[in-house]
Amino acid sequence: SETPSAEAIKNKTVVIKSVQTPVTQVLPINPDLTELLVQLKPSTVDRHRVEGLLAKLTLSKAPLNAAEQYLLLVVQALVKEKLESTAIVNQDINKSNVVELLAQAEKLSGQIAEEQLVQPDFLQLHLILAAHFENQGNYESAYLEKKYYLKKYHIYRKNKRLAMIASLEKSFEMQDKKATNALLKSQNELKFRRVAEVKEEQAIQQYNFTLIIGTAIVFILLFFRQLRVRNKLIRLTLTDALTGVANRNALFESGNSMVKRFSDQPEELSVLLLDLDNFKNINDAYGHNVGDKVLMIVARLVKETMRSRDLFARLGGEEFVALLPYADIHKAKAIAMHINEKIAQFNFSLIMSQRQLTMSIGVATMNNKEMKFDELLHCADLAMYQAKEQGRNSVVCYQHIAESQERRADTNTAPLDSEWEF
Numbered sequence: 001s002e003t004p005s006a007e008a009i010k011n012k013t014v015v016i017k018s019v020q021t022p023v024t025q026v027l028p029i030n031p032d033l034t035e036l037l038v039q040l041k042p043s044t045v046d047r048h049r050v051e052g053l054l055a056k057l058t059l060s061k062a063p064l065n066a067a068e069q070y071l072l073l074v075v076q077a078l079v080k081e082k083l084e085s086t087a088i089v090n091q092d093i094n095k096s097n098v099v100e101l102l103a104q105a106e107k108l109s110g111q112i113a114e115e116q117l118v119q120p121d122f123l124q125l126h127l128i129l130a131a132h133f134e135n136q137g138n139y140e141s142a143y144l145e146k147k148y149y150l151k152k153y154h155i156y157r158k159n160k161r162l163a164m165i166a167s168l169e170k171s172f173e174m175q176d177k178k179a180t181n182a183l184l185k186s187q188n189e190l191k192f193r194r195v196a197e198v199k200e201e202q203a204i205q206q207y208n209f210t211l212i213i214g215t216a217i218v219f220i221l222l223f224f225r226q227l228r229v230r231n232k233l234i235r236l237t238l239t240d241a242l243t244g245v246a247n248r249n250a251l252f253e254s255g256n257s258m259v260k261r262f263s264d265q266p267e268e269l270s271v272l273l274l275d276l277d278n279f280k281n282i283n284d285a286y287g288h289n290v291g292d293k294v295l296m297i298v299a300r301l302v303k304e305t306m307r308s309r310d311l312f313a314r315l316g317g318e319e320f321v322a323l324l325p326y327a328d329i330h331k332a333k334a335i336a337m338h339i340n341e342k343i344a345q346f347n348f349s350l351i352m353s354q355r356q357l358t359m360s361i362g363v364a365t366m367n368n369k370e371m372k373f374d375e376l377l378h379c380a381d382l383a384m385y386q387a388k389e390q391g392r393n394s395v396v397c398y399q400h401i402a403e404s405q406e407r408r409a410d411t412n413t414a415p416l417d418s419e420w421e422f
């Protein structure tokens with residue numbers, strides 16, 4: 001690269017270009033110029049480097065702004081000072097050139113912002129002048145330049161301090177804002193997490209509630225099923241499996257309680273003991289299946305004649321019992337005869353060739369309030385046997401047997417069969 005001679009560098013004149021820039025605006029500085037100023041700071045200057053940078057700047061076609069022109073003049077003044085002091089350059093360099101150069105630079109001050117002018121690189125102008133005046137023995141001017149330098153430097157320091165405070169405040173505000181933002185963010189996250197937790201708790205509660213309700217429903221259903229099964233079992237234990245009417249257990253249970261109840265009240269309780277005549281012959285002739293069917297038909301026919309308050313039960317085999325509350329002997333006899341008639345009139349030809357069946361019925365009424373149910377049933381049984389003995393298909397009332405026996409005891413005469421039958 002072409003390196004201009006020191007002479008050329010020293011004599012290089014600066015062409016001041018008027019650049020219209022606002023005075024408040026800080027102008028950009030070419031980095032080569034800034035480095036030149038740095039290079040010129042130490043007491044021993046790297047001449048080649050300085051010359052290289054100056055040449056680069058001089059040959060550059062880019063126009064210089066007012067601040068750059070100012071600094072270039074300062075650089076040139078410094079070069080003159082430094083190179084002269086190191087005795088490298090020619091002795092005929094006019095020292096007044098420094099003053100001229102710096103005077104030119106000062107003329108540019110009006111185009112440079114005050115803020116930029118107070119920067120150390122720009123203020124060097126006054127230091128150079130002060131040193132220059134001092135070397136010439138012009139101490140007053142040197143003093144004034146130095147004083148001016150210090151005044152401006154003070155402003156520069158003050159501005160720098162204020163700028164630093166402002167930047168610190170700004171960074172503090174930023175940090176404060178960042179911390180506040182972080183706090184708000186973490187608070188938001190906490191809120192979201194809490195909301196999620198609450199939702200999760202609600203879901204668990206709902207699940208538990210559903211589980212409890214479901215379990216409760218299952219338990220209730222099981223309880224009712226158990227109740228139904230229990231009731232069915234109870235019903236079965238009280239029902240005759242073949243005919244569906246009350247069985248022996250139910251008969252004795254109801255019979256005992258009814259007798260107890262009627263022992264306290266004036267109304268009467270009657271019992272019918274019904275026995276199919278020659279039922280064995282049916283079994284023998286047509287088989288047990290037909291016999292069972294007959295029993296079922298008879299049970300149904302008798303049940304149809306019962307009042308809602310009555311109880312009809314199968315005592316066992318072909319024997320049935322009817323408990324008739326609020327039925328005196330006359331009513332009980334009437335019911336018994338109605339049953340007898342109904343059975344006798346029923347046509348069994350659908351299940352067997354024998355069309356007709358008859359019944360023997362014994363009737364007993366609770367005539368003694370001290371009577372037990374077994375005794376009442378026994379009376380009915382005696383009456384029923386009497387009916388069988390009389391030739392079956394008849395109704396016999398125990399009260400009449402008793403009366404007849406009493407009479408017989410009185411007259412000591414044998415009773416007539418017709419006396420007992422109705």
Ligand SMILES: Nc1nc2c(ncn2[C@@H]2O[C@H](COP(=O)(O)OP(=O)(O)OP(=O)(O)O)[C@@H](O)[C@H]2O)c(=O)[nH]1
Pocket residue numbers: 242275276277278279280281283287288289290291292295316317318388392
């Ligand atoms: N098919 C059937 N027969 C039964 C049942 N229980 C008892 N028997 C029969 O009923 C018959 C009763 O016979 P008996 O006690 O001699 O009485 P009967 O033949 O009716 O004669 P009388 O009572 O004197 O008129 C027997 O043959 C028993 O086997 C039953 O549940 N089903």
